[in-house]
Amino acid sequence: MGIVTPGFEGRRRESAARLPPGQYLTGDFPVLSAGPTPRIALDQWEFVITTETGQALRWSWSDLQALPSETPTLDIHCVTKWSKLDTNWEGVSLDTLMSDVDTTADFALAHSYGGYTTNLPLEDLLDGKAWVAYRYDGVDLPAEHGGPARLLVPHLYFWKSAKWVRGIQLLEEDEPGFWETAGYHNYGDPWREQRYQGD
Amino acid sequence: MTEADMTEAEMAGEYEDGNALAGPLREIFAVDVTAAVGQCVSCGLIGPIAILRVYRRAPGAVARCPSCDAVLLRLVRGPSATWLDLKGIVSLQIPLPVAE
Amino acid sequence: MARAAVPGRLSAGRRLEWHVGQLADYRDETPTARTLVLDVPDWPGHLAGQHVDVRLTAPDGYSTERSYSLAAPADDGRLQLTVQRVPDGEVSPYLTGVFSAGNPLEIRGPVGGWFVWRPAEPGPVLLVAGGSGIVPLMAMIRTRRAANSQARFRLVYSVRTPGDLYYATELGHPPPGDDGVDVSYVFTRATPEDWPVPPRRIQVDDLHAEGFSAHVQPACFVCGPTAFVEVVANMLVGLGYDPSRVKTERFGPTGG
Numbered sequence: 001m002g003i004v005t006p007g008f009e010g011r012r013r014e015s016a017a018r019l020p021p022g023q024y025l026t027g028d029f030p031v032l033s034a035g036p037t038p039r040i041a042l043d044q045w046e047f048v049i050t051t052e053t054g055q056a057l058r059w060s061w062s063d064l065q066a067l068p069s070e071t072p073t074l075d076i077h078c079v080t081k082w083s084k085l086d087t088n089w090e091g092v093s094l095d096t097l098m099s100d101v102d103t104t105a106d107f108a109l110a111h112s113y114g115g116y117t118t119n120l121p122l123e124d125l126l127d128g129k130a131w132v133a134y135r136y137d138g139v140d141l142p143a144e145h146g147g148p149a150r151l152l153v154p155h156l157y158f159w160k161s162a163k164w165v166r167g168i169q170l171l172e173e174d175e176p177g178f179w180e181t182a183g184y185h186n187y188g189d190p191w192r193e194q195r196y197q198g199d
Numbered sequence: 200m201t202e203a204d205m206t207e208a209e210m211a212g213e214y215e216d217g218n219a220l221a222g223p224l225r226e227i228f229a230v231d232v233t234a235a236v237g238q239c240v241s242c243g244l245i246g247p248i249a250i251l252r253v254y255r256r257a258p259g260a261v262a263r264c265p266s267c268d269a270v271l272l273r274l275v276r277g278p279s280a281t282w283l284d285l286k287g288i289v290s291l292q293i294p295l296p297v298a299e
Numbered sequence: 300m301a302r303a304a305v306p307g308r309l310s311a312g313r314r315l316e317w318h319v320g321q322l323a324d325y326r327d328e329t330p331t332a333r334t335l336v337l338d339v340p341d342w343p344g345h346l347a348g349q350h351v352d353v354r355l356t357a358p359d360g361y362s363t364e365r366s367y368s369l370a371a372p373a374d375d376g377r378l379q380l381t382v383q384r385v386p387d388g389e390v391s392p393y394l395t396g397v398f399s400a401g402n403p404l405e406i407r408g409p410v411g412g413w414f415v416w417r418p419a420e421p422g423p424v425l426l427v428a429g430g431s432g433i434v435p436l437m438a439m440i441r442t443r444r445a446a447n448s449q450a451r452f453r454l455v456y457s458v459r460t461p462g463d464l465y466y467a468t469e470l471g472h473p474p475p476g477d478d479g480v481d482v483s484y485v486f487t488r489a490t491p492e493d494w495p496v497p498p499r500r501i502q503v504d505d506l507h508a509e510g511f512s513a514h515v516q517p518a519c520f521v522c523g524p525t526a527f528v529e530v531v532a533n534m535l536v537g538l539g540y541d542p543s544r545v546k547t548e549r550f551g552p553t554g555g
Contacts, residue, residue, distance in 0.1 A: 002362060002405045003319060005355040007397040010363060011389050024361070034254050034261040036214075036268060079258050115270070159258055179258055183275035183282030196277040213525060216549045219366060221410035222352040225315040231412030249413035250547070294412075 018075060019083050020190035026082040031144045034178070038113040038143070038164045045148055047132060048167035049097060052105040059097070061148065064132065067092045072131065074154040076161070077190040089152060091133030094125040094168075105170035109177060110151050113164040117177035119186070120153065120160055122170060129155055132165060157188040157195070215255065217248040217262060223274055224248075227281055230296060237288035241269035248272075248291075317354065317405045318342065322398055323377065328465040331384040332431070333395040334370060339406060342376045345369055347442035348415035348435045348520070348548075351380070351408030355390060365390045368435035368522075368548075369409065372442040378406070381465055383431045414548045418442060420518060422450025425511050425540075427531050429457045429501075429523020432550060433465050436522055444476040453511045457485040457501045457527065481508070501527070503534050513539035518546070525549040 013024035042061040049057045059067075071090045077083045109119045124130070133152040134141050141147035146163030153160045159179050180186050185194040193199060217233050224232040233249040244266040251262040251271060259275035264287070271287035285291065320339035327333050349369055356362040370379040384395040398404065416424060416439040426436040433456055443450060458464055470482050485501045486494065511517050519540055521531045528549045535545050 002317060002354050002356045003403055004358055005393075005404065006402055007399075008355045008357055008393050010355070010357045010361050013361065030256075032257045034257040034259075035263060035270075179275070182259055182273045182284050183277055183280070184258060196275075196280075197282075198280075214549075215525070216547065218350070218411050218414050218548045221350070221412070222315070222366065222407055225410045226407075231410065233411055234413040247413050296412075 013082075016085075018085060020077055021193045022081060022195075023077055023083040023190065024081055026084055029084060029087075029145065030078070030080075030082055032078065032080065033144070033163075034116065035114055040113050040148060040164065042148060046166065047097075047149070049101055049170065050167065051101060051103045051170045052172050053103075055102065057097075057101060064092060064134070064149070067096055070131065072152075072154075074152070076154050076158050079157040079159055079184065079188070079190075079195050088137050089131065089133045090135035091131035091149070091152060093128065094130040094132070095128065097132065098126065101170070103170050105172050107171045107174045109169045109171055109175050110160075110162040110165055111167050111169060112162045113166050115178075116162060116164070118151075118160050118162050119175055119177045119180055120156065121174075121187075124153060124156065125168070129153065155189075157185075157190050159184065160188055214252040214263070217251040217253055219253050219255065220248065220251075220260060220262065220272075220274065223260065223276065223281075227283060228293070230293060232291075232293060235291045235293040237271070237291045239264040239267065239269055239271055240287055240289055242267035315407055315410070317407050319403050320378065320406045322400050322402050322404065324400070328381060328467075329463055331395070332381055332465055333384070334379055334381045334465075335394065335398070337378045337380070337404065337406070339376055339378055342373060342378065343409070344373045345378075345409035346412075346415040346417060347372065347439040349409035349411040349438075350435065351378070351406050352410065353380075353390075353394075354405040354407070355393065356405075363389060369438050370434050370441075371438055372445050381431070381434045381437075414520065414522075414546050416442065416518065416520065418446035418448045418450075420450065422448075422452065423511050423515060423517040424450055424452045425506070425517045425519045425535075426452065426454040427457075427501075427506065427519070427521045427523075427535075428454065429521075429527030429531070430459070430463070430550075431465070432521075432523030432527070432548070434522075435548060436520060437466055439520065440477070440480055443480070444474065447476065449479060451510055452480040453508055453517075454480065454482045455485065455501070455505055456482065457487060457505075457523070459488040460486060461489070461491045483508075501531060501534075503538065506531070506534055507538055513541075516541055516544055518544055520546050520548075522548040523550060 045061045047059045073088050075085045108122045131152040132149050134149040151162040151165040221233045235248050238245045252265050254261045262272040273284040275282040318339050320337035323338045324336040325333050350366050352364050352366050354364045367380040370381045382394045385391045428436050486498050488498050521528050528547045536542050
């Protein structure tokens, strides 16, 4: 840690009991990005689940909208230390999307428009833990926050909630994604402060 | 090198250039690397690190080709180590300082 | 009388470390921009165009960094940075308001080896500044002066209004040694009284001038917000300036 800068406070931030270690509460919704914002037309948009045997299930935008949706209220935690509590989303549960998928795979790799990837164990996508979300705070998810649709996996650091998600690839072997191959933790549990490899 | 008056949406896709990586890279390399010249593995564009499009509002810094947007470099600074991925660059020609 | 500038060298082979500087003095360039004069012991010197990273740490350990271009040549361990106060910024309101004489500031640098001008280069040099992009270009003008260089310089400085000009007096009433530095202005939102043209964005005609045309291949330095830099760099290349002689530095959305 460097020397303290007298009189410097930084952005408004608070700690609270509901925050994982090392996190600060934020009032806004910071936008982080590693590249240009993809712009995807809804009539081109597609979500695909590919299994380890090569079977592919696809949903168009209207297919997605026709599925039963949920409106979870969630706390989200970014590895850059900001957290946002009680955020409101609407989306389709991965349990719904996976209900007709035949797989023995243990791992998943999420792919996004623009090339981003992130990996997680398949079980972390199931049992009410993940959604493909397309509305935030009552409005269509804006592009800078991952719209038309993003993955939402709130129990892990938010880099696992892939913006502009286009599909999930089910794999028998784990394949680390974009940040996981650049020093970030392979799993990313905020409650065990698993930010970097080796944590 | 800060800029004002942009909405979050505008800032989301905004980038700096490779000059912004001068400090972080200088922590790793013994010389300045912003003048180092490399070639994009994706499209073959040749140029100095200084002209790459750098996105830093992220868990790490991502430098992309100004021509094809391919990821050329990623830099993550953790508490006790820095990760540097240069696999998007064919090779890097780093000028050694001239005695002045 | 001006001191001779310490000739800068790209420091090589030494680990880059955080220095601790102290605020020695400040000057308000505009109602929202302040030049900080910092004393940094053991400063290795720097080249015009280089920048520093500063780091601020709150009592609870939270810290954040920003980059600022050096505004002048090194002067006996004294550095100058010009900071624009960004509304709702995190760092700039502190540096332009709270930070006071004697307070410490962590500084890392100098860094940057591409967007630099060395007095040994004979010129001519075309400088194009958008807003706060003037800072590293002013370092080049001041370094030229301190080194008694005769290189022909031309500065095209685009700002929103006359009240946004940094270094207004120095550019408007140049000191001796600035013969050979031509300055022209572009005002995008409001002009001075009796200005011959209405407010407008920079145009191709603002860029070329006698002695600085493409065929003499001046060194070109363009600095400012990303959009400005792209437009100007494209104009220069379109006018026939050699792209390898057009160096750019974009100020990006680090948040203020």
